[in-house]
Amino acid sequence: MEPAAQPEPEPAPAPAAAEQTPALATAAVLEVKCEPMPADAVPIRGYDFNDGVDYERLLQTYRHIGFQAAHFGLAVDEINRMISW
Numbered sequence: 001m002e003p004a005a006q007p008e009p010e011p012a013p014a015p016a017a018a019e020q021t022p023a024l025a026t027a028a029v030l031e032v033k034c035e036p037m038p039a040d041a042v043p044i045r046g047y048d049f050n051d052g053v054d055y056e057r058l059l060q061t062y063r064h065i066g067f068q069a070a071h072f073g074l075a076v077d078e079i080n081r082m083i084s085w
Helices: 024-030 053-064 067-083
Strands: none
Touching: 053 067
16 A cells, blocks of 8 residues: 655745835835926827838838837938938
8 A cells, every 4th residue: 555645844934025126216206206398209100001101101100109200310411411412
């Protein structure tokens, strides 16, 4: 006759999440901080591909897609300004 299998001991309960999370990380992620948008802020919106593809309009919308695209869009504007000079 084989000996009965011994149940494995249960692991110790994990500390509460508040005890595991550093206060600085909790403040950075979980605290809601709302600040008014600057008056000169550019609204973010993408190109509407439902209207088909118009490459000139697509490049013009880069200024409103996001941070990196906005800087690319500013470069496109500058190049167009230099071409028309």
